[in-house]
Amino acid sequence: MTTSNVEVPSAVASPTTASVDVSMFEYTPSYCEENVYLLCKKLSMIGVADAEGSDLFVVFISNENRFHCGIRKLAQELMELFSGITMSSASRLFRVVHAPLFLRFFASDRRHMKDSVGNWISQPPTYENLVAEDGIVHNLDEYIRVSAADMVSDIRDDSISALLSQKFGLVVNESQLESFFTHIC
Numbered sequence: 001m002t003t004s005n006v007e008v009p010s011a012v013a014s015p016t017t018a019s020v021d022v023s024m025f026e027y028t029p030s031y032c033e034e035n036v037y038l039l040c041k042k043l044s045m046i047g048v049a050d051a052e053g054s055d056l057f058v059v060f061i062s063n064e065n066r067f068h069c070g071i072r073k074l075a076q077e078l079m080e081l082f083s084g085i086t087m088s089s090a091s092r093l094f095r096v097v098h099a100p101l102f103l104r105f106f107a108s109d110r111r112h113m114k115d116s117v118g119n120w121i122s123q124p125p126t127y128e129n130l131v132a133e134d135g136i137v138h139n140l141d142e143y144i145r146v147s148a149a150d151m152v153s154d155i156r157d158d159s160i161s162a163l164l165s166q167k168f169g170l171v172v173n174e175s176q177l178e179s180f181f182t183h184i185c
Helices: 034-043 075-083 100-106 140-144 155-162 173-182
Strands: 057-062 069-071 095-100 172-173
Touching: 034 057, 034 100, 057 100, 057 140, 095 100, 095 140, 095 155, 095 173, 155 172, 155 173, 172 173
Parallel strands: none
Antiparallel strands: 057 069, 057 095, 095 172
């Protein structure tokens, strides 16, 4: 799909999800960012998404205090997810990251899941820590950190182009979010 001169992945070209069973996916409570990482990989591997995940986007919902993350392929599913989040809409910002970039550059050594004396707050996954292809071992904070100063001023072709090329994606507010996904879908 193209928007002017920007090539945008088609979010409607994926196979049916009828044969997908939730037990196919790895899940560790309290490690949502890693669960989303593994979900993107698995959806691409089993053919529900494009092989590179180019039709997937990861969304971090954040403010100064906490965050939530998720993955969505269409604007309607995205808006349904947000309707269940109780964070004040005035403080909510969204970091949208193209899944192929997230899969290449996200890293977590799980330091955020230890208390001040080094004990696990929640039992970690059994698989190895996620390390970015550039060798970075932890950058979760860069995905979570958002501010109004980081927001895209408006949704244009150069915003879409930036989304598809920047490893930490783009920050949008709630009123821009649906417009953003409508623009690329």
